[in-house]
Amino acid sequence: MLVLDDLSTGSIENIRHLRSHPHFHYTVDSVHNHPIVAELVDQCDVIIHLAAAVGVKLIVESPVRTIETNVHGTEVVLAHANKKKKKVLIASTSEVYGLSTQVPFREDGNLVMGATNKGRWSYACSKAIDEFLALAYWREKHLPTVVVRLFNTVGPRQVGQYGMVIPSFVKQALAGQPITVYGDGSQTRCFAHVADVVNALVKLVDHPSAVGQVYNIGSSEEVSIGTLANLVKTLSGSTSEIVHIPYGEAYEAGFEDMPRRVPDVSKLSALIGFKPERTLEAILEAVIAFHRGLAANTIPPQAHTPKSQA
Template sequence: MHILITGGAGFIGSHLVDLHLACGDQVHVVDDLSTGVRANLAAHEDDPSFRFDQADVLTWDRLERVVGWADRIYHLAAVVGVYRVIAEPTKVLATNIAGCERLLRAANAGGWKPQVVLASSSEVYGHNDEDILREDQDLVVSTKAGTRWGYSVSKIADEALGLSFAQRFGIPAVIARFFNTIGPRQVGRYGMVVPRFVAQAVRDEPITVFGGGAQTRSFCDVRDTVVALDALATHAGRDTVTANVGNDREISIAELAQLVIERAGSRSQLKHVPLREAYGEDFEDIRRRRPSLDRLRQMTGFNHCYTLEQTIDDLVATERQRLQGEKDGHCTLVRTQSERAA
């Protein structure tokens, strides 16, 4: 199978590359490297079944040709992360909506109708008061989210585009609403909570909990996410489907911080930081975010392989290696400077 992944050098995209190359597929990645990194794909650079282009889907002149080659397209190219969403609100709308539309138009122009898997988000449910979020519930856009609402709008628009192109032009669309995907290769610089907590705990620094900490989330290991995504697309076939993709175990942010401290054997203490101080603006955080996975399980029979504890343990081990590498590099630099001085 020919697999095109936009945003394939990113966190989730690079794990999809791993999965499909391991299955014997041919994989073509397009990424502008604004947040993704080429190092995520280093293991595949010499694989004849892998190809990479550094390009922006908004302007790339070869998009139609590559889309016409693909059997399945994962569209992950987007502006993500709370920090970037707040800092670049106009870019969120331009990239996330216009990029999706251009991709779908390319798919229609090619004649061959590839399956398009669109990465949506639990953010489309907005400030929903339901304890469990189901695909048939109303989507909510709320100004309570401050400028973050632009991200929700962009993902709702992408879903609408996918459904419209499916109905009007027969392009099969799989709309996957991700719920807090975590795991290897995720970085905390754009506001992702788990890698930030892990980095702080490994260094015995204060764990900065934004807001009250009572808000709950449901975290899914990326290695489970990509398996679920492939299974969903495979079982959907030429049908158009919208489904939650994640883990339905719920945990508060304060409990998550304590769990990270425990798994890391850390001496860190919790430090509560107001949202305005953390993000530069006030907004009302979403109270709960727990998915119903009934549709995913009924369609695919999917079961998770990774617990939250296992994921945290893996991230702690990786962060300790990174920290040790920083220390070793510093020692080497100090020795070199001493030798030069001598």
């Protein structure tokens, strides 16, 4: 396995347990670096393109970086993959459904973007362009591509620095700080464990019928953010209070959120038999255990040995 990451939103500590593995090779560099990408593409059989600017906070604060990273990075990967005709799986996002009310979201449903003067939609639009480009490479240049739309992938080692809600809630709860819910907390999400998602990615990239297609990947266990905050508080045994912060104060004036984000995964299930193995409560317990281990400087073993073999 060859990994390329610039560590802009990650940490080298996340792969500490893998660095001595003989089949794992890590390069700290940018997806914009043509020579590096070309060299790595030449050495691999399949490319899983996950590199992106993510997290609502980062998107709102740095829309130029968001657009350039997501669009140009994908251009670089696809261009070099096409030279060698290496299969590419492109990671897109549930954000592309935007303001659509056709819940649960289907892959063939309409994408309803917000106004261009709302910076938060720059991420969704940039990832939609990635999808169009990947599928165009398949139709026009016969480069085998697969597109996946990820719905709130979570697990141990994820950080809350850029707006990831579960690690943010867990860290606040364990520290006895107020658990901050943006808006009224009625907005809903579906959280899938990273190991379940990775298993789906591996099966899709190996399946010939997935080429040229778009697939939702996520859980159908819907929960409001307000309920999530209370669940984190209960499972962690925290005495933190739960406070609500207006969107305009948390992000920017006029911020628009998606009221519901629920995937229809029937297409994925029909192809690879996808069914998430981990419940939301199990995910939260794993994340809480991980952050408790960080605080005690002892990482729980399950954080390094997820159920997935990937």
